[in-house]
Amino acid sequence: MSRDVIGARQQDLPGQKTSDGLDDLDAAALAYAERAQDAPESERAALREQLTRLCLPFAGRLARRYRGRGETLEDIEQVARLGLVKAVDRYDPERGSFTAYAVITISGEIKRHFRDKTWGVHVPRRLQDLSLEVGHAMMVMTSMLSRTPTAAEIAERLHIEVGSVLEAMESSAGYAPSSLNAPMGGEGAAEFGDLIGDVDNDLELVDDKVTVADLLMRLPARERRMLALRFYGNRTQAEIAAELGISQMHVSRLLTRALTWLREAMLSDVPPRWEGAESRPERSPxxxxxxxxxxxxxxxxxxxxxxxxxxxxxxxxxxxxxxxxxxxxxxxxxxxxxxxxxxxxxxxxxxxxxxxxxxxxxxxxxxxxxxxxxxxxxxxxxxx
Incomplete structure (x- = not known):
């Protein structure tokens, strides 16, 4: 079929104006469905493009309803046009009005975009949709009241509970979370990430500390006291010797023996036998x-x-x-x-x-x- 014939048929799609100034898209969609049913593939594609172009202003009006929600109008319009194409491809005259079906399809596509593509943190779909409604209601009521509406006023307008409004407001913080690299003050100031605790490497030592604490109780009282004075009291060997009434060399040998036993016990499933004198007369060691x-x-x-x-x-x-x-x-x-x-x-x-x-x-x-x-x-x- 020649381009002249296709062009002539394209001009046949009705584009009448309704009383409110809008194109009668239902009539154009019905004409498209009738002509595309028996038309060859090339002509069907041309008719589809003509109807899509005719409906672009309609999709733009739906997209503008979602302004001010964190996405640029150009991106929302692109999503709305994608929804329009899907509505044209799936349109069935027997199911009712084309404009009603297009509104549902385009709005659903825009909401799906906001739900799946724009949230920085995963939030359940119910809260995502509710957050959008609460955000829109807050914007409208702020304009009407010349102040920020309360949660109770928003709940009354949307006919929902105040708790649901508060939950939606809290969830909306996950839409665009702040960067951890954002500065807290002027240039050269600390970043938000600096306020978050780092990995505690001492956590890996918990098992060892618990094991050592149990093994220390197996040592004689004198060895435990010497280890406590040396490693917890930061005493020198000379100071320990003076306190216990023994030589510094003896303290050195006792500490070496105790630490050697602890190392062997830490590396074995069954602690080795302590070979020290567990009990001895105090006055005659x-x-x-x-x-x-x-x-x-x-x-x-x-x-x-x-x-x-x-x-x-x-x-x-x-x-x-x-x-x-x-x-x-x-x-x-x-x-x-x-x-x-x-x-x-x-x-x-x-x-x-x-x-x-x-x-x-x-x-x-x-x-x-x-x-x-x-x-x-x-x-x-x-x-x-």
Whole structure:
């Protein structure tokens, strides 16, 4: 079909004016439906374009109803025109008036645009639609009352509850949330994001702190006190030694042993056995008990051997060697959790004294910590 024929048929679509100055779009839509039904594809497309152009002012009037809601009028008009095209394509004369159907389709398309494309935060559809109605009512009533209407006045106008109005107002804040990078004052001022708390890295340490707190209760009271003074009271080792009445070197060894045990306990499912002296006489932290048992002079050593107690150990071992005669002196170290350099010197001295007296000297029952020390000091040959 020639362009002249198509143009002639396009001019046949009625475009009469109604009494209120609007085009009679219903008549034009009926004529389009009748002619497009049996027309070839090219002519149908031309008729569709002609009706769409004829209805553009109508779509523009519907779009202008949604001005002032945060979107530019140009964008709303584009959405309205898209709704108009859908109304033309889906129009069925048997279902009633074209203008009524177009109003519903275009308005629905505009509302869908506001619901799905313009909200910065997801809000339920019910609240989105209600927020639009409340916003429009507030704008109209502000113009009428020359002041901002109250929630009760808006609720009365929309015939809804005051609570629903307040909920819609609160939800409307999610339409265009403020940027976290927005400055709080003038140039160079802090940003809103600075007011929001950061990730608390200490949260990752909660499990470790709870575990350590439980393990600390497994330590003897003296070790717990020393750890508290060192890490919570920020005391030096010299200050701790002065308060507890022991040497600074002893404090250093005790702290090292306690921290080593805590590290091993933290890395194992079952905490290792604490090898320290859980209980000991307050006035005699180290003692040597000498007895004869089965032809052997048995010297049982109990307690920690350090600079403060080494002399007591020396006297006890000399007494045992003096009792031995031709018997073997067996030094039981099973009750010794700690042995320092002073204690090692005492054992070396005892071995020399036993050799001079031609007394056989042996060590037994050493705990792993003490055994390791003996192994590197040349006394391992005396162990049985």
């Amino acid at each position: 180290m003692e040597v008990v000498t007895t004869r048992e089965g032809g052997v002079v048995l010297a049982r050593v109990r307690g920690e051997v350090d600079r403060d107690t080494a002399e007591r150990l020396r006297l006890g071992l000399r007494h045992a060697i003096g009792m031995a005669g031709d018997e073997t002196v067996l030094i039981d170290l099973s009750g010794v959790p700690l042995l320092d350099a002073a204690g090692i010197a005492v054992l070396v001295d005892a071995a020399s004294a036993a050799s001079v007296a031609e007394v056989k000297l042996r060590l037994s029952g050493a705990q792993p910590y003490v055994s390791g020390i003996l192994a590197v000091t040349g006394l391992s040959n005396l162990m049985i």
